[in-house]
Amino acid sequence: MRRPAVAERRFVTVDGNEAAANIAHLCSEVMAIYPITPSSNLGEMADAWAAAGRKNIFGTVPHVVEMQSEAGAAGAVHGSLQGGALSATFTASQGLLLMIPNMYKIAGELTPAVFHVTARTVATHALSIFGDHSDVMACRATGFALLASGSVQEAQDMALIAHAATVKASVPFLHFYDGFRTSHEVSKIEQLTEDDVKAMIDLDAVNRHRERAMSPERPVLRGTAQNPDVFFQAREACNPYYQKTPQIVQEVMDQFGELVGRKYHLFDYVGAPDAERVVVVMGSGCGVVEEAVDKLVEDGEKVGMIKVRLYRPFAGEAFVKALPKTVKKIAVLDRTKEPGAVCEPLHADVIAAIAEYWAGVHGGAAPQIVGGRFGLSSKEFTPAMAAGVFAELTKDAPKNHFVVGIVDDVTGNSIDYDPNFNTEKDDVVRAVFFGLGSDGTVSANRSSVKIIGENTPNYAQGYFVYDSRKAGSMTTSHVRFSPRPIKGSYLVHRANFVACHQFHFLERIDVLSMAEPGATFLLNSPFGPDEVWDKIPAEVQKQIIDKKLKFYVVDAYTVAKKAELGVRINTVMQTCFFALAQVIPTDQAITEIKEMIKKTYGKKGGGIIVERNNKAVDMALESLHEVKVPGEVTSKIHMVPAVPEDSPEFVKDVLGMMIAYRGDDLPVSKLPSDGTFPTGTTKYEKRSIALEIPIWDPKICIQCGLCSLVCPHAAIRMKVFDPSAVSDAPETFQTAECRGKEFPGMLTTIQVAPDDCTGCAVCVNVCPAKDKEVAKHKAIDMLPKLDHLEAERAN
Ligand code: SF4
Ligand code: SF4
Missing domain, CATH: 3.30.70.20 (Alpha-Beta Plaits)
Structure with missing residues (x-):
């Protein structure tokens, strides 16, 4: 095995899907695809790369085929596997459910394969395109190994570990990471080289898979019908493969650690060596809990956490060995809900593992175990909530089957937490940008994250919250730049920079609620520094004064118009952000922005669009002005209620909160239990988005x-x-x-x-x-x- 010098690897700033797709492309010969949010761009990238002739590590261009549905994609993968090709697919949610019949067959025939899944909520009382583990959990019984990633870096690393392990284990792998939170988070990662991938894939194991291909030259019968006399025994015959899989995965992880330097285990423990309270979690919640653990341990608390990597086969003994002997209480967090179950799936596995192995591994009294749900449908999960779980464990009788992050006033399952618990250091730039779905705000912020991630030693993270109404609706970009790796995947709640790219938002959305004292506030305003003060609502004025914000305005629409860019204000606002935030010197930022403009538009529209954007960048700073903040609230304008005062009760209490982006504050009792809503309520929503x-x-x-x-x-x-x-x-x-x-x-x-x-x-x-x-x-x-x-x- 050749050990490449670290210098050969480079840092790139990509989202989770690109990180995983890159590995899937290098390791596969056939990829059957069918698009479903949030995994669509995995297939799109594979398709585009194949069309461009990009080769895999075997020197061939993968064959990418789009089928008529996810069921067809899984069937095509099944067929190509039986033909001896290394095969993969990508999916989520209902799409994954459609693959289940083929998954049973692929696993039952002990065929190596990798399905990359952007874990997404399965539609129940309502459809949701956002992330949780309900789709993956529906596949627990298929016989696929389930391997979890918790970050963009891991989405790449575990993708390779899955491809490397599956050929050795002859067990198919479902590699998953959280839809949107990881699939669409843009983050700076160390990119694996093609040599790394080549070094990890065992060609002897690949050949064994090829030799099992169904071929007229070596005729065999596979996929028969069996009767009661032999089916049971034959089903048990696969046991040795599943018994060996955890060990194979650990060996592959060790090989990866040796080669790359990042060390993974089936279960990774983080925290105090003598922890008494431990949280067990899987997926993007891991980084969030880890931030809480770091802070609590720093404060002298005996806490720790287990990150679950290989969820199936569940290696119970390895799990118990990963726990400190000192642990007295465990809280297991599941990002899914199985109504009617005795407990959620990960919780059940932990109970079983402790019952079976604690006495043999650690001896003495086994720890008390409770379970809870968090983060369904990408519900925000923060270090403060994680700290709330640890606080619950200090009680003599911690709540079992709890929920965290919402208020359950119907069954009383929710636990409290202190929202002011904070883990973020002052030197981290935490910026929030409010924009419109069509004004280029998200693309500007993506480009800013790339500029910082790829041109400075800083780590960068960008996460973009879209309204499902798309163009014309609000987008919120949450961006962090830090001198240290950024562990937690959660929204920015204490921003030291807030930008509002649409003046009219001020009337309806409390954009400054997350600005921390002393933060910078940048407003795209048609009013100059001398007249803007009395044009903004009194509520906004009060926050600017109370929080002592530094207030700047730029007339980005006028600049964009002068630069012949229409309503595309992205480069103007981006330039102002860099000038104010000073993450890098302004001159360097301008050079990098122009470089990015060239990369983005140079090929498509030719010189003219590049020229116009460059002109906008050059004019932006001349139009940026600081506003002298008066000491008192003087505006006659007030924020308007989300819906008219005389709206029906449900519209005011529920829909009004959702329209005002305050749906997170609604307790369980306010929501219909079966997803039935009154009709004809659109008329109450006044979005006022036209310029x-x-x-x-x-x-x-x-x-x-x-x-x-x-x-x-x-x-x-x-x-x-x-x-x-x-x-x-x-x-x-x-x-x-x-x-x-x-x-x-x-x-x-x-x-x-x-x-x-x-x-x-x-x-x-x-x-x-x-x-x-x-x-x-x-x-x-x-x-x-x-x-x-x-x-x-x-x-
Ligand atoms: S009134 Fe005119 S501009 Fe406004 S939404 Fe209708 S068609 Fe479009
Ligand atoms: S002529 Fe009058 S009625 Fe006809 S489209 Fe124009 S404004 Fe409307």
């Missing part, structure tokens, strides 16, 4: 009604009415005599609902009535919303 809205000019309008007909949101309406109906209308309300012969003496109006309009301009594009004297002026024109908002709301 420009259509304004009507009755003098030119020919009253064709097309604008009203085409609006996809029914946000512009044409009405005909008796003049008496508008006798007390606001002064700005416009009418025209109705042209229709069937409405003599009636008036008409074209009225936009400014908070429902998305600013798509379809109505203006379709309007046929043009002003003969003023070029480009139509019967409706898109005009800046802020100039017309109050009047149009009243109208």
